[in-house]
Amino acid sequence: MTPHDAPDPRTGAAVKAADRAHVFHSWSAQGLIDPLAVAGAEGSYFWDYDGNRYLDFTSGLVFTNIGYQHPKVVAAIQEQAGKLATFAPAFAVEARSEAARLIAERTPGDLDKIFFTNGGAEAVENAIRLARLHTGRHKVLSAFRSYHGATAQAINLTGDPRRWASDTGSAGVVRFWAPFLYRSPFYSTTEAEECARALTHLEDTIAFEGPAGIAAIILETVPGTAGIMTPPPGYLAGVREICDRYGIVLVLDEVMSGFGRTGSWFAADLYGVTPDLMTFAKGVNSGYVPLGGVAISAEIAATFDKRPFPGGLTYSGHPLACAAAVATINVMEDEGVVGHAAHIGATVLEPGLRELAERHPSVGEVRGTGVFWALELVKSRETREPLVPYNASGADAAPMAAFGAACKKNGLWPFINMNRTHVVPPCNVSEAEAKEGLAVLDAALAVADEYTT
Template sequence: MAPYAGGMSIPTADSAAGQAVKAADRAHVFHSWSAQALIDPLAVAGAEGSYFWDYDGNRYLDFSSQLVNTNIGHQHPKVVAAIQEKAGQLCTIAPGFAEESRSEAARLIAERTPGDLDKVFFTNGGAEANENAIRMARLHTGRHKVLSTYRSYHGATANAITLTGDPRRWANETGVSGIVHFWGPYAYRSNFHAENEAQECERALAHLEQTLAFEGPGTVAAIILETVVGTAGILVPPAGYLAGVREICDRYGIVFILDEVMAGFGRTGAWFAADHWGVTPDLLTFAKGVNSGYVPLGGVAISAEIAATFAERPFPGGLTYSGHPLACASAVATINVMAEEGIVENAKHIGETVLGPGLRELAERHPSIGEVRGLGVFWALDLVKNRETREPMVPYNAAGPANAPMAELAAACKQRGLWPFVNMNRFHVVPPCTVTEEEAKTGLAVLDEVLTLTDAHTV
């Protein structure tokens, strides 16, 4: 890819500086989810809006939003300024104090969460949010078990990784008890032999009921779901499913937790994905888009009933950096910017007028696209070898040569200046919520070109 030559200002290419950054990384940084000797991290020099660039001056359109978290794009000036201003006033204070940015961030979040989720417990990220939500549910109910779906990701701490359904769980599920997995709805690859979305919903709810019957409803503290499943496939629930789970939880006295770490704060074209279905959970977890990751922040939004459990009874959990002033100041600025600039509305518009129609047009031309699904700026292409059999382009959890078609696809995107999010047999289309129509169309054009590589593997 040729170096970027116009538009936004980026530093002059400095390959020597990039090599020094890379050398220090390889000497000292231990990377997550990686075999350390087999990775080759890109040295990043800067970022702005929907783009980031390396030290050679190569610019990349960020169709991954990093880890689906830079919802307001890179380096939004108002958020950067808020962090700088707060650092000049108060860099840190312990969680036990009342602090202006912490209080205001909680107020702004509570204004936007559904129902009576009016109290906020701050964490450093999504995994800790889910850990503490589970702790609250267990203490509130006096029960131990928690149910989650196989197709899910909830974080990498002890309970969160055990709740997770994807293969990252396998090496980590030691020392945690009481986690039970079940199948959530996924009509394209139905575990229930459903012929349509309505059947998928009905049969998925019946399966959950049966799972509860055999586990003993009186032993179950919580059911946790990603409102829209993220990393495991961008699976939009069928109409009626979340309401059905809400009714089941109410009937058995089970706490309903919605994990909105990835789906929240504009990603689906609504402040929270739950808004699309009018469902209110008992606990809602968030992180990522609350401040686009500018400073680590997550949290749990808590219903009045569960908050009352800890009115006179101490909550046995806490974090040194809970409600960190710099993180909360960046959240306040982010939420205000999203409201002032119509960023949630932009995500909805881009999804309805550019990404949704554009991806469906690609599916008409490329036989390797089995299904297009998503909403807002939260989409996935389910890539297949055969549309009739729906055989995935690569096997589940493929690695090495078995994953070659997807690795080739990702490499071809990068060569053309598009930074992809590829997971198993799926290509996720998840640009920032601030992405413009022109940028979205640019990304789709690159996809149109590189999907010929996966088309070549179809039969």
């Protein structure tokens, strides 16, 4: 079905009925959800069987960095399937080798060895395993405002409330406050104060936990689901210096922020910081086939030159996924997608979102970079009280539900988390599409304004 085909509600009803009968959805109370039956997608849009088309300001789950159904990536998957659809990870396979080479060429510093996983959570699991084995230490520090995945170790490293139900295996995990000036835990009034106080807090945490027992600090370079809080100048460099001083491995999680999302290949490039390990997934192949991985420094890789790494996955470096990655990276290079993301962010999204903030009292803060933005919605700009309570559900979440419904009514699919809406379209979103989305947000924010005081 294409956007030009006639609506087919009967097929849509059958798709939804089968879903409701047999599909168990993530992060959901199964009896309370009503999934949209999707008929197709192309570029920055998707559509349902009733003929409704939506501009996707979520990029799936922030992974369709080059949009849906890019013909060159689809063709690469088809070609690879005809040549070698699958093969065990212990062998050298062309698609796997080429994907690793292209990724390593773009990672900062000497992160030249790539361990492939099936997604971001497994990348985090293996990064932490690498750090612990390399250092011989056990503790890992992570930020409260963070999300690192839903597998056993990754969910316990996560800071947001999705951790709570599974918070039974947190041995060795220590959480700390990362900088966030708008809701500063350090009572800061400037970025410089927030940076200095956050670094002091981190170093104090290390001192009281015992630096000799700390294997790693893991940070999302720019936190994603937790709110797209770009770190203040000097913060990541300060964390790098602390890690060097205490022999702690710095892990940067670029699962969401990597591969053009911030207007650079990796967000670490914006801050001039090279981690010891970097996790990636999502945008590496625009989510067309599940793929993630860990980029590993020369020093940590050398630890396992004569010593086996005790980890692996049946589908590590799956040929179809790697072929999709090769095609995606080449498309991003050939079509200037990374530069385009920076341009759209600087010339359309940032000025457009800031203009909306001036006119809508529900917008407390605009923050982000590239095609990675968040609007913090509040009841009052003066008190900064969130539009809905932290981790709200049911009736408490009604204001954000009303905002989301207004977006969808006008053909925009929004990314909503707690009291925020994230503006995360594909990295190759056109100027016209970006402006279309801003216009819909303008109308929906008028609905949010009704809940302000």
